[in-house]
Amino acid sequence: MSKDLLNEIIQPENLVYKKTKLMTNNTLSYCPGCGHGTAHRLIMDVVEELDIWKDTIGVAPVGCSVLAYDFMNIDMQQAAHGRAPAVATGIKRCYPDKVVFTYQGDGDLAAIGTAETIHAINRGENIIIVFINNGIYGMTGGQMAPTTLPGMKSSTSPYGRDTEMMGNPLKMTELISALPGAYMVTRQAVHTPAHVRKAKRALKMAFKNQIEKKGGVSFVEIVSNCNSGWKMTPVHSNQWMVENMFPFYPLGDIKIDGEFVNK
Amino acid sequence: MGELKLMKGNEAFGEAAIRLGVDAYFGYPITPQSEVIEYLMAEKPHERTGMVVLQAESEVAAINMVYGAAGAGKKVMTSSSSPGISLKMEGVSYMAGAELPTVLLNVVRGGPGLGTIQPSQADYFQAVKGGGHGDYHLIVLAPASVQEMSDMVKEGFELAFKYRNPVMILSDGVIGQMMEKVELFDHIPRWTDEEIKKNTPWATTGKTTDRERNIITSLDLDSFRQEKHNEKLQAKYNDIRENEVRFEKFNCDDAEYLFIAYGSSARIAQKAMQLCRDKGIKVGLLRPITLFPFPEKEINELAGQVKGILSVEMSAGQMVEDVKLAVCGKTKVEHYGRMGGIIHSPLEVMAALEQKIIGGSSNE
Amino acid sequence: MAKIKGAIVVDIEHCKGCEVCIDACPTQVIEMHEQVNGKGYHYAYMAQPDACTGCTNCAIVCPDGVITVYRKKMAE
Numbered sequence: 001m002s003k004d005l006l007n008e009i010i011q012p013e014n015l016v017y018k019k020t021k022l023m024t025n026n027t028l029s030y031c032p033g034c035g036h037g038t039a040h041r042l043i044m045d046v047v048e049e050l051d052i053w054k055d056t057i058g059v060a061p062v063g064c065s066v067l068a069y070d071f072m073n074i075d076m077q078q079a080a081h082g083r084a085p086a087v088a089t090g091i092k093r094c095y096p097d098k099v100v101f102t103y104q105g106d107g108d109l110a111a112i113g114t115a116e117t118i119h120a121i122n123r124g125e126n127i128i129i130v131f132i133n134n135g136i137y138g139m140t141g142g143q144m145a146p147t148t149l150p151g152m153k154s155s156t157s158p159y160g161r162d163t164e165m166m167g168n169p170l171k172m173t174e175l176i177s178a179l180p181g182a183y184m185v186t187r188q189a190v191h192t193p194a195h196v197r198k199a200k201r202a203l204k205m206a207f208k209n210q211i212e213k214k215g216g217v218s219f220v221e222i223v224s225n226c227n228s229g230w231k232m233t234p235v236h237s238n239q240w241m242v243e244n245m246f247p248f249y250p251l252g253d254i255k256i257d258g259e260f261v262n263k
Numbered sequence: 264m265g266e267l268k269l270m271k272g273n274e275a276f277g278e279a280a281i282r283l284g285v286d287a288y289f290g291y292p293i294t295p296q297s298e299v300i301e302y303l304m305a306e307k308p309h310e311r312t313g314m315v316v317l318q319a320e321s322e323v324a325a326i327n328m329v330y331g332a333a334g335a336g337k338k339v340m341t342s343s344s345s346p347g348i349s350l351k352m353e354g355v356s357y358m359a360g361a362e363l364p365t366v367l368l369n370v371v372r373g374g375p376g377l378g379t380i381q382p383s384q385a386d387y388f389q390a391v392k393g394g395g396h397g398d399y400h401l402i403v404l405a406p407a408s409v410q411e412m413s414d415m416v417k418e419g420f421e422l423a424f425k426y427r428n429p430v431m432i433l434s435d436g437v438i439g440q441m442m443e444k445v446e447l448f449d450h451i452p453r454w455t456d457e458e459i460k461k462n463t464p465w466a467t468t469g470k471t472t473d474r475e476r477n478i479i480t481s482l483d484l485d486s487f488r489q490e491k492h493n494e495k496l497q498a499k500y501n502d503i504r505e506n507e508v509r510f511e512k513f514n515c516d517d518a519e520y521l522f523i524a525y526g527s528s529a530r531i532a533q534k535a536m537q538l539c540r541d542k543g544i545k546v547g548l549l550r551p552i553t554l555f556p557f558p559e560k561e562i563n564e565l566a567g568q569v570k571g572i573l574s575v576e577m578s579a580g581q582m583v584e585d586v587k588l589a590v591c592g593k594t595k596v597e598h599y600g601r602m603g604g605i606i607h608s609p610l611e612v613m614a615a616l617e618q619k620i621i622g623g624s625s626n627e
Numbered sequence: 628m629a630k631i632k633g634a635i636v637v638d639i640e641h642c643k644g645c646e647v648c649i650d651a652c653p654t655q656v657i658e659m660h661e662q663v664n665g666k667g668y669h670y671a672y673m674a675q676p677d678a679c680t681g682c683t684n685c686a687i688v689c690p691d692g693v694i695t696v697y698r699k700k701m702a703e
Contacts, residue, residue, distance in 0.1 A: 017683040017696035
């Protein structure tokens, strides 16, 4: 292709995709190929498209995404490990007309924050919980998480997760879907264009639920990779995720508009 | 004169919160302070002022709800008793690090562990020296009456917002449970959204076009910046030490001996002082009202005047360490106190003065 | 018949060379450059620019949001 032709195409009027302005220009602290970056961007895309950035307050967890506020260009709070749903409750109860979401990893949400998560959902707080599940503690260096698969290796299950000794992985999303306060529960992924588009639709529905004050929590799990923790290349980790994580954590909607989805 | 009422300390605290225009209270029941949330729920503050009251699933959740609301510029508070306060300490440390204002009430009971539900003053170290992790201080107010359980809500929020720092009201089971006459202050309206934006420009109320995004965090992975942040906190604590010391003195002008006591122990020591004076022993009393900042200068000055000081607290001797630091060897300092939920009597306190200070003064 | 032509612009210094975009591209436009950026990563570039349709697939899966996409209907 000639330079001239390229220059003709690369013109502002031909722009079809550009990272949202609600993502800062800070270099993401995530490893190459990590799904966190995509998930961040999707949330900010939705916030921009719904034009709610002035009224949206995010809560970052402890974990890899502890610095989410460095990347999302909106007002944010950083919560203690596992406590994001309680922090979000505090904000939302005082500002019922603001839009409040938490962004939490599996260690944060499904281990140390299990109580805060379950009770915030059971109270039917009108918030969004975005749950990134990569089956491992990424930030601290790849230790076993509550979501680590049976037989899966981590730095604290170096010979694979022995469920007799270490217990079973926790399917938090199925667990909380049983609570009356869970208004929308879905499990998504962001490793292919089709999955990204679906995940974005789910996030948009979640934000609309909150704006329209449909009672209860909108809970969006995103099954993601951790190539560093899994000790794989990014592309290989995505394949491994499809082959191993998805059978255990099947993608799809579990609850929409407060009703279980028949499969 | 404001409205007079006969109330429990815990109830007065709850009523004061409503009247002060507090935006939210998040709590969890524990004896001997459950009356706070019971009173608030019964009073329907959501109807009286629009105040949010929520019973959380744990003390941990409650303090983190406080963190969220405080980070969004709201006047928000919580209360608990010793074992529950231990659980809250994680959130308190985060709030100190993120410089969030709140008023936190501890109606102290005996410990360690589950201990007892009876009154104690054994949480002094936790309140004054840290309690949570990291180099931080709470501003600590010690009420000695039901009236102060009400007044200190107001005073506490003034200090909390002035310094962007959590304030602890270190009460105890006596003050929380007993009934006294209290003069309630008049209703103050809750802050409007505009007032919140003006008073707390740092709060996460939603980004506007005229400012950068606000971030509430205690994290900075860059050690040089984290050190700077710590230096800023320490400078703030020094300002507080310089400007906010509060205490009360009784009969100190001609005193040869001195009691130092806070909270309910101060009331007992006051009676012991009268008993001593009846016997001709010239005793004074200094009651610290702020435990952090501690009235060091005043104690140091009095130490040059008296023959000995008895620090009286319902503990194994915690505040006495600060008294000794303040006295700096100028005079003899001893501790007296019962533990485990036992309240010392004025006679016991007087006897302790005679035994430990007057009788044992030969080693001066 | 009008032909759709696309092009991508990569923010080279923010690219981490994860290669997720390579698989996402339906027309095999993208490869990793043999050179590295300031952080030492091989970065994505249009190896076959003629094949780009501007479908945005690469951009939306890019975890670091480094790809900007343009599309133009070309007159034959």
